[in-house]
Amino acid sequence: MSQPKLCGFQSTDFNFIAMKKKFILLVTITLYVTMYGQNNAVPVPVVTGPITGPGTIFCASIVDLKPYGYMEEEYFVEGKAQRYDFQTKPGVATPLDPHYPYKTRIIVRRPVNPEKFNGTVVVEWLNVSSKYDVDSDWWQLYDYLMRSGYAWVGVSAQPAGVQSPQGLRNWNPARYGSLDVGKDTIDLEGPLRFDIYSQAVMALKGNPKVQPLGNLHPEFIIATGHSRSAWMLTFYYNLFQPITGVIDGFMIRGQGPIKLRTDIPAKVFKINAETDLIEFKQVEVRQPDSDRLVTWELAGTSHADQTFLDAYEAINRRDFGSFTPLSCDFPMCSLIPFHYGFEAAMDHLNRWIRLNITPPAGIPITVQQTDPDVIIERDSLGNALGGIRLPQFDVPVAMNTGKNKGQNYFCRAYGTHKEFDKKTLKSLYPTHQIYMKQFDASVQKNLRAGYILEDDTSKMLNEARDLSTMWE
Numbered sequence: 001m002s003q004p005k006l007c008g009f010q011s012t013d014f015n016f017i018a019m020k021k022k023f024i025l026l027v028t029i030t031l032y033v034t035m036y037g038q039n040n041a042v043p044v045p046v047v048t049g050p051i052t053g054p055g056t057i058f059c060a061s062i063v064d065l066k067p068y069g070y071m072e073e074e075y076f077v078e079g080k081a082q083r084y085d086f087q088t089k090p091g092v093a094t095p096l097d098p099h100y101p102y103k104t105r106i107i108v109r110r111p112v113n114p115e116k117f118n119g120t121v122v123v124e125w126l127n128v129s130s131k132y133d134v135d136s137d138w139w140q141l142y143d144y145l146m147r148s149g150y151a152w153v154g155v156s157a158q159p160a161g162v163q164s165p166q167g168l169r170n171w172n173p174a175r176y177g178s179l180d181v182g183k184d185t186i187d188l189e190g191p192l193r194f195d196i197y198s199q200a201v202m203a204l205k206g207n208p209k210v211q212p213l214g215n216l217h218p219e220f221i222i223a224t225g226h227s228r229s230a231w232m233l234t235f236y237y238n239l240f241q242p243i244t245g246v247i248d249g250f251m252i253r254g255q256g257p258i259k260l261r262t263d264i265p266a267k268v269f270k271i272n273a274e275t276d277l278i279e280f281k282q283v284e285v286r287q288p289d290s291d292r293l294v295t296w297e298l299a300g301t302s303h304a305d306q307t308f309l310d311a312y313e314a315i316n317r318r319d320f321g322s323f324t325p326l327s328c329d330f331p332m333c334s335l336i337p338f339h340y341g342f343e344a345a346m347d348h349l350n351r352w353i354r355l356n357i358t359p360p361a362g363i364p365i366t367v368q369q370t371d372p373d374v375i376i377e378r379d380s381l382g383n384a385l386g387g388i389r390l391p392q393f394d395v396p397v398a399m400n401t402g403k404n405k406g407q408n409y410f411c412r413a414y415g416t417h418k419e420f421d422k423k424t425l426k427s428l429y430p431t432h433q434i435y436m437k438q439f440d441a442s443v444q445k446n447l448r449a450g451y452i453l454e455d456d457t458s459k460m461l462n463e464a465r466d467l468s469t470m471w472e
Contacts, residue, residue: 042244044206045199049075051105055172059126059133059154061109061142062314068146071112075212076179077203078103081195086239093194093239102192104162104181106200107135108212110151118149119219120350121204122251125197125229128160132167136226137253137342139311144343147455151216155200157181157232159190171319193232194240197223201246220248220353222346227280227303227413230255241266249353251346254303257281260293269349269359270295273338274384274402275303277365278374279412289361294348296362296451298341299387300400302334302415309333309414326414328406334415336393336400340460344453360450363388376401381420388451391442391460395435397425397467425470432468439464 050073051057057074065072083096111117122145126133135154138145145152159182162168168176182190190196204218225233234256241247241264250268252260254276260268270293276282277297287293304312309332316323326332348359366386369375377385382399393400402415420428429435443460446452452460 042195042198042202042246043079044202044208045077045079047075047077047203047208047210047212049073049210049212051076051175054174057107058168058171058176058319059107059135059315061135061138062311062318063142065109065146069112069116070109070146072107072109073212075106075108075203075210076103077106077200079199081192081199083191084194084239086235091238093243100192102181102196103179104156104196104200105168105176105179106156106203106212107154108151109138109146109153110213110216111146111149114215116149117151117216118350119217120222120353121151121153121213121218121220122222122224122346123153123155123201123204123247125223125225125232126154126156126161127226127229128158128164129228130166131160131164132171133161134312134315136308136311137224137251140307140339140342141346144339144346144453144455148347151213151218153200153204153212155197157190157193157197157200166320194236197232197236198240198244198246205246220350221246222249222251222349222353223247224251224253224346226253227255231257234258234260237261237264237266237268249349251349253342255280255282257285259285259287262287262290262292264292266292267349267352268293269345269352271342271345272297273301273303273305273415274299274334274365274376274387275301275413275415276402277367278376278403279303283367283370283374286364291358294352294359294362296341296345297365297387298336298338298393299365299384299389300334300336300393300396300402301338301341301390302336302400302402302404303413304333304410305338305415306333306335307337307339326406326408326411328404328408328411328414328416330404330416331418332404332411332414333417334400334402335398335417336390340452340456341388341390343456344451347453348450376403381424382418389442389446390452391439391446391464394442394446395439396420396428397435397470419470422470429471432471435467435471436461436464 081102082098084093086093124137162179162181230252238261252270272282313323351357366377368377398417398419400417404414404416
């Protein structure tokens with residue numbers, strides 16, 4: 001005689017246990033959706049555009065998009081946003097009132113041909129440290145993003161980028177005069193910024209009348225931000241992702257002086273320059289790698305490097321008509337190309353989200369002292385020990401560090417470099433051919449470890465070949 005069935009299980013002791021486990025699983029899923037999947041809690045804003053004038057897009061791409069088969073458009077996004085109180089109860093974001101109107105803009109860079117789209121949208125929280133929008137992650141990643149088929153969206157979430165003397169409204173009142181992201185506040189950070197960012201994401205995932213991604217259909221959203229924007233995303237991950245659940249993965253680069261929660265399902269990748277340990281408190285908030293968090297520290301790199309400086313100068317000359325370089329105590333910028341490691345990290349994060357393939361573990365830079373100042377342990381050439389060692393640092397032709405100083409506050413972000421004299425260079429590599437052999441070996445080692453991408457190896461080797469004149 002067959003046993004009666006309950007919810008698909010036979011009523012034996014063993015199957016009753018299985019039924020109980022199934023019930024617990026259903027309850028767990030329900031709680032997960034309640035806590036982390038409340039996409040409907042974030043309203044879909046009104047989207048208008050593409051904006052065609054008057055004037056041009058501020059912070060437009062400094063890279064020609066057409067050879068990649070990409071296009072750029074700007075849209076206005078508006079709705080009503082909430083303020084949150086996260087001071088009264090630390091670790092908790094408490095909604096206040098949802099009745100503050102806002103209007104901001106987003107920049108969209110996407111493939112013209114939908115067949116090229118890989119399904120992932122990288123949404124950058126535009127940096128406002130200069131009191132105007134800066135797309136600094138785009139500057140580092142543009143080649144990788146476009147050759148790989150991503151869409152990229154930049155969000156103006158903070159009053160400093162919109163309403164400061166250098167911000168959008170003053171830069172072109174005719175185009176941007178209607179924007180307002182800091183209603184009834186003089187705080188340039190802005191109490192609405194987190195809800196504005198969430199709603200900008202929903203403008204991509206939801207179904208507004210105007211579709212800023214055209215006929216692209218996003219499968220995954222990666223939030224990214226550098227420096228001050230990374231700080232914002234750290235708060236967002238800890239306090240707002242549990243409420244909204246609208247982001248699939250986070251790339252937090254070079255800031256965020258608080259530890260990340262470990263009970264949030266969304267994957268998070270932290271990637272730090274050497275400067276970030278020395279100047280921006282990243283040693284204090286180190287956390288072990290896990291199934292939700294991976295951290296990379298790139299030895300010898302600087303918070304703002306030569307790639308950043310070149311792009312920053314170009315956008316200032318184009319959009320403001322001039323550029324005044326900083327005068328720092330040491331030559332500006334580490335010359336170790338951070339973007340090679342950053343590209344690999346983004347590639348790993350995308351696969352981690354899609355396929356649950358955990359990225360390669362990080363290697364911490366060796367720290368000699370943390371109090372009162374962070375001191376990095378260094379070799380006899382002045383280069384840091386430990387960390388992920390990109391080939392340009394692993395096989396050095398110069399001293400590159402993340403440390404600099406000067407009267408201007410921002411000098412400390414740029415790091416410095418000093419080429420080896422010819423005697424030192426030839427003691428390390430008697431000929432350029434010997435240097436190339438060691439450099440190629442390091443490229444292969446980094447590639448096997450997953451710290452660089454195969455598509456970048458030929459560029460690295462060509463750049464190393466161009467150094468042959470150093471031996472002349």
